[in-house]
């Protein structure tokens with residue numbers, strides 16, 4: 329591959345963004361440092377990304393008029409999150425440069441496709457089946473054996489659209505959801521959840537971030553610990569999986585790979601995400617460049633930078649329910665606590681309002697500090 333690709337947009341040109349969420353906001357903050365301009369399309373006005381963009385178009389992602397407007401104002405288009413309709417992206421990429429492409433969205437936006445891609449790359453995953461009727465669902469559960477996890481094929485996030493089935497008496501999804509197709513998957517008795525973020529540029533160059541460990545609460549990411557406290561051999565295998573997958577998919581941008589680590593050291597891949605990821609937010613304060621700068625470099629055709637870790641860190645998410653306690657302590661937070669707020673005005677339970685990166689030399693000191701704060705009661 330060529331090590332010196334020429335950028336497809338240069339500073340001063342405008343990048344159009346599908347989606348106005350926090351990922352987009354953090355992409356734009358990095359992209360602005362590199363001199364790019366941004367126009368965001370989001371159905372809600374005053375969106376987190378729209379607030380830091382040069383301009384926001386308020387409109388639906390499937391509105392031809394809104395898409396037309398976005399393309400008119402942009403030299404290049406990106407998407408910032410995964411639940412964007414691949415057909416919309418396909419239409420745009422036939423007219424404007426859209427380096428991430430629609431394929432990546434198809435592979436990661438449908439849990440059945442995702443598993444096919446992983447199997448094609450010979451990457452180990454939990455046993456699964458896709459069914460479309462209650463009768464087939466019960467059959468699948470009998471073959472896979474309880475406990476199982478049921479997941480909607482499209483549109484799920486933060487544990488939404490999931491049912492853990494431990495006995496056949498547990499609540500099942502309603503028939504109309506099963507009929508759209510549902511994934512039945514073996515419940516994995518993992519000891520750790522880790523993730524690896526890999527950036528891939530237009531010329532095929534890749535940068536892999538070392539694995540981090542993720543702790544979920546109510547299936548929403550609560551905390552990320554960097555670097556993951558895992559054996560060297562597991563780290564190596566996790567990174568190999570990331571390289572293998574990135575090579576297979578030939579995507580451009582940033583891909584996050586969520587993995588389960590079992591007691592015997594086996595790694596099973598759980599989920600792929602076609603953009604910078606919540607578990608990569610810790611790179612903003614521990615690693616240079618962070619996942620958002622690397623993303624901007626990949627999509628604009630700038631060379632990727634070798635990522636260098638400066639310190640250890642712990643990211644903790646601020647959800648709607650944490651906001652009040654957080655603001656009480658905001659003024660007295662120690663300097664090792666780097667606050668990132670997303671500019672969302674309405675705090676709902678489970679809604680990601682921001683995150684704090686705690687950085688330092690000792691993970692145990694940071695954990696102690698976090699536990700002493702009364703923001704995240706267990």
Ligand code: ADP
Pocket residue numbers: 454477484485486487488513514515516517518521544547586598599
């Ligand atoms: P999403 O992040 O899109 O909501 P995931 O498939 O990543 O969906 O599931 C969310 C969380 O639920 C995972 O991070 C993990 O903690 C738990 N989970 C998902 N699938 C399984 C499984 N097969 N076995 C055990 N836990 C699971």
Ligand code: MG
Pocket residue numbers: 586599
């Ligand atoms: Mg996930």
